[in-house]
Amino acid sequence: MLTYKYKDKGTVIHRLSPWSKLGWMASLVLPALFCNHPVYLLLLFLSTIPVVLVAKLSKEWAALMKFSLFLCMLIIVVNALVSQQGSHVLLQAPFSAPVIGNPRITLEGLGWGLGNSLRLLVIISAFTLLIFAIHPDDLMLALAKLKLPYKSLLVSSLSAKFVPILVEDVKLIADVQRSRGLELDKGGRLRKARGYMAIGIPLLSNSLERAAGLAEAMESRGFGSGKRTLYKELKLTQLEVLALIASLLPGGFGLTLHFLGFGGYQYYPVLQQVGFTGKEVILLLLWLLLLNSMLLVALRRARP
DSSP states (O other): OOOOOOOOOOOHHHHSOHHHHHHHHHHHHHHHHHOOOHHHHHHHHHHHHHHHHHTTOHHHHHHHHHHHHHHHHHHHHHHHHHOOOOSOEEEEOSSOBTTTBSOEEEHHHHHHHHHHHHHHHHHHHHHHHHHHSSOHHHHHHHHHTTTOOHHHHHHHHHHHHHHHHHHHHHHHHHHHHHHTTOOSSSSOHHHHHHHHHHHHHHHHHHHHHHHHHHHHHHHHTTTTSSOOOOSOOOOOOHHHHHHHHHHHHHHHHHHHHHHTTOSOOOOSSSOOOOOOOHHHHHHHHHHHHHHTHHHHHHHHHHOO
16 A cells, blocks of 8 residues: 655655755646647656656556556546537437537547646656655755745645555554454445444544644644744755756746747647657757756766
């Protein structure tokens, strides 16, 4: 079971400053939100794989992708059924529905769903680094340097830590209930749902006790009573500054391409033919190089 818990694997990616990893994530997510071209989105998605491999997060990434593929299939199917636009009809129902009329599946509707699925994969793949390669405390300190409200950051950090603990509690309580003879994996869906209800009450009790203990610990340490002191300070070395710049460059370059008219794609009423000029190919290759520039700087740092 994936616990969504941070684990320092000692890789060059884990040793990078949280600012560099946040910049890299933003450089993927922002262009993905603006670009519609499936090739551009595919390029963004593929550029996350080398970073995931170097960070030794392939197992966690694969688990998230497995869940994401289910969401992608749902997006494609729902969009194909709901969208009535498109010129190339692949399948048309012989009946009429009250809201959507005469349902039909078009090639353009499938293409639109596929494009949005690629966008979702880019975002989830980029957030893999945020979840598994940035310690929640380091993330809070990095965002606090940006003068964001500290109490709001603390709540977010505690929530990020609470999720993996909650997942581990579910697994532990389920094992305890199985040792007592409760069959959670047998029977139909209704029987399984009733079995898992036996996990809810102990889980709620543990969560409330943990929250009360955390509140007492914060109060005993005088949280909010005066100026804070920090156990750990985040400092940027020259190489960290270079990594931060390298992480932000692909985002700026991708947004520049968008505002110059690149990265657009027409899905309706007819799918636009995929084709690139020589200039656009050169720009895409340059963008691909920039997307991997943070990784190159991190690998350079690992050298003696």
